Amino acid sequence: MSSATTPKEKRATSSWNSIKNDLIAYAFMAPYLFLFIVFLLLPAFVGVYASFTKWGIIGEPKWRGLRNYTKLLNSEIFIESLQNTLYFVVLAAIPLIVLGFLLALLVNQKLRGRNITRAIVFLPHVVSVAAVGIIFQWILERSVGLLNYYLGLLGVYPPINWLGDPDSAMPAIAITTIWWTVNGNMIIYLAGLQDIPEDLYEAAKIDGAGRWQELRFVTIPMLMPVNAFVIPLTVIxxxxxxxxxxxxxxxxxxxxxxxxxxxxxxxxxxxxxMGVASAAGVILMLITLSFTIVQLRAMKVI
Amino acid sequence: MAVSWRKDSVYRDGSLNYGRLALYAIMIFVAIIWGAPFIWMFVTSIKPDTEVISYPPTWWPNEPTLEFYTRLFNSFPMLQWFRNSLIVATITTVLTLATNILAAYPLARMRFRGRKIVLLIILSTFLLPGEILLVPLFLGMIKFKLANTYFSIAVPAAANAFGVFLMTQFFLTIPVELEEAGRLDGCSRLGLLWRIFIPLSKPVIATVAIFTFVRSWNDFFWPLIISNTDATRTVPVGLAIFVGRGLSMRFGVIMASAAAATIPAVIFFLLLQRYFVRGISTTGLQG
Structure with a gap:
């Protein structure tokens, strides 16, 4: 721009520049935002909409108001599925968090072989749930399964019908899940442990703290921010x-x-x-969201 | 007592004592618990038929054989499933990388209207249980006659926000001076991205690539719903609905299928371990 510009023109240029800047930014984001909107955001809204309709695999949705929800809340099968899932959350989430933390403590010790132990515990992470499921079906098999054989050596008799008995099936699924996914939490806690500044431990040492006191007054409080995302993600x-x-x-x-x-x-x-299924999906979303909010509130994160 | 103290060492001198022995014992126990299922799967898969349900269980077959693998590949289109998984995971990974790198640049390095809102919306989907998406995605794919295509399995997975988040975080750490120097040399924004940001971000790009690939390779719920022909069916779905079903006691073939699906993943992991660890520890997101 060679000629002198009046203040008015200047403002116009700068606002054009800022619009141009915005356009460039959105042009960069456009391919991702397209995927994000079409395959994530839009389906989420359609999912909520579908929950208020009767919708088959073909044909148009028919508005049903809250009837899908009342139907669900009166459905014994759905209520049982909620109870079963809650039971699973209690059985699996708590060990996933506590064991994840303990494993992180263990493989953070200066021990020979800790790297290989980390790798072994992490290995199931890359295995598909289909393979994990069938491996554990075989291990948990009642009469010739590996687990019952070793439990038998320890005096557990009669053998447990892990996947065939309503009392033990959910614990068996929880055991499988813990084996499969505890490694993610272990790695996150391990990163958290390695971020704790050394001087805190040195200070604790000078104050005469023992190992338990260090754990209680240094390690665990310092890991609170880690908990703030490990706990909701595990529970979800x-x-x-x-x-x-x-x-x-x-x-x-x-x-x-x-x-x-x-x-x-x-x-x-x-x-x-589709309508009833979507309503169940919305209920699942409300449960996980409210849990997350309550938990983050309790931890004073929000 | 001025003793140097390291946080990751319980015992200063590293000598063996009871506490340390106990730690070793626990560690070995842990390694056995997490390692044994893999070994057991593999050992079962190379046993002859007669030895699979031997009691007490044997940890090495008398006569190792690949009989179950032959049977597996003869009875099920395993190779087709593998090919499908490979194609699907590759499409998802390439699409994710291309779109995420582009999107992360302005989110990290430009001031523009709506930046905070875009970030907030993208990040809030981390808390969204994906089940709510299944019905609309399914109906949409049916409506546009895309069910049973690689497109339908692979593309929705690329909408995941994990990579955008990770790359935005990383781009924020790249020094502004580098960018300014590039701009003085007359680089366009795309040029800056290509010549400065991408070369400096190789580790994080590798992390996102590997994570996306493994996540896609192992994805289960969505491929189960959207593909019901062997032409597009992926390994986990094939395993779950054919091999693992209706073969109640034929655990040899089943373990051969699990091993065939697992061994490539395990090799992949052992080669690229550090990227996995980085991906999880920096985002808390797990595949």
Missing amino acids: ACWRVFGQVFVMTRGGPQGSTFTVAQFIYETAFVKFD
């Missing part, structure tokens, strides 16, 4: 449990492992009742 993942159940028990025996995700699968993709 547990509420969504699907693959393990689908592969190992299909919700049985006697519906004892029938979870919410399993309910959604059957309702939407076996019975093709």
